[in-house]
Amino acid sequence: MKIASMxxxxxxxxxxxxxxxxxxxxxxxxxxxWGLAIDNDHAGWATPDEPEGRTLExxxxxxxxxxxxxxxxxxxxxxxxxxxxxxxxxxxMADRDYPFSIxxxxxxxxxxxxxxxxxSEPRTETQxxxxxxxxxxxxxxxxxxxxxxxxxxxxxxxxxxxxxRHLLELLPAIEACIAKTPGSSPRxxxxxxxxxxxxxxxxxxxxxANFECLTSARGSVVELFTALTGxxxxxxxxxxPLFTPSGQxxxxxxxxxxxxxxxxxxxxxxxxxxxxx
Numbered sequence: 001m002k003i004a005s006m007x008x009x010x011x012x013x014x015x016x017x018x019x020x021x022x023x024x025x026x027x028x029x030x031x032x033x034w035g036l037a038i039d040n041d042h043a044g045w046a047t048p049d050e051p052e053g054r055t056l057e058x059x060x061x062x063x064x065x066x067x068x069x070x071x072x073x074x075x076x077x078x079x080x081x082x083x084x085x086x087x088x089x090x091x092x093m094a095d096r097d098y099p100f101s102i103x104x105x106x107x108x109x110x111x112x113x114x115x116x117x118x119x120s121e122p123r124t125e126t127q128x129x130x131x132x133x134x135x136x137x138x139x140x141x142x143x144x145x146x147x148x149x150x151x152x153x154x155x156x157x158x159x160x161x162x163x164x165r166h167l168l169e170l171l172p173a174i175e176a177c178i179a180k181t182p183g184s185s186p187r188x189x190x191x192x193x194x195x196x197x198x199x200x201x202x203x204x205x206x207x208x209a210n211f212e213c214l215t216s217a218r219g220s221v222v223e224l225f226t227a228l229t230g231x232x233x234x235x236x237x238x239x240x241p242l243f244t245p246s247g248q249x250x251x252x253x254x255x256x257x258x259x260x261x262x263x264x265x266x267x268x269x270x271x272x273x274x275x276x277x
């Protein structure tokens with residue numbers, strides 16, 4: 001059995017070396033709700049019980065001949081094992097179709113089914129490299145007259161690890177931190193409750209400066225505001241939409257998918273922008 005297992009592992013590793021499926025996926029499932037973001041050897045896991053999520057370390061393999069991607073990582077007392085295949089998947093609750101399906105096995109024996117999309121497309125030798133557009137570059141693919149036609153974000157349907165799920169309740173703190181952010185085109189990369197009635201907000205501006213803000217939940221008192229030096233800490237793996245307040249343009253570039261955020265009465269609050277590249 002041990003020899004057979006070693007041979008099987010060697011075969012999988014050999015096939016993995018020539019795999020062409022992406023190695024980054026954003027996946028989610030319903031009832032129970034969960035979210036899994038895979039980024040090579042790292043992954044982020046979140047559920048309603050763990051809205052801030054946890055970071056996992058593991059290994060991945062490509063099985064190109066079967067259009068299959070597997071990821072295994074330590075998860076509590078055992079391993080989380082995920083299999084992503086190149087089979088279309090429909091999320092009926094979110095009314096959205098995805099290019100990939102996923103099966104997850106948890107240490108307690110639970111099996112979860114869900115859907116995935118990817119932020120990295122398989123490369124070919126003839127495919128040219130593209131770069132992300134500057135955040136303050138004119139929005140040629142979304143002129144002003146078309147912004148009103150963007151889909152409305154359904155925040156309650158966001159995966160558990162997507163911080164924008166709680167955007168409306170965090171909005172007073174977000175607005176206070178945006179007002180504190182220097183430079184042009186301030187945006188929010190992440191906002192989260194830190195307990196004790198305080199909210200943390202990470203902002204940036206068009207000059208690529210990043211800031212960390214701590215304020216009361218009502219936004220009445222900014223307790224801390226500091227510039228981040230070097231590379232900004234990465235937001236939770238896989239769920240990092242940018243929030244742009246109304247009165248500004250959302251970021252430009254073909255990589256971004258935009259959604260409108262509106263209040264209960266229909267007033268525009270701003271935009272969520274997901275980088276899909």
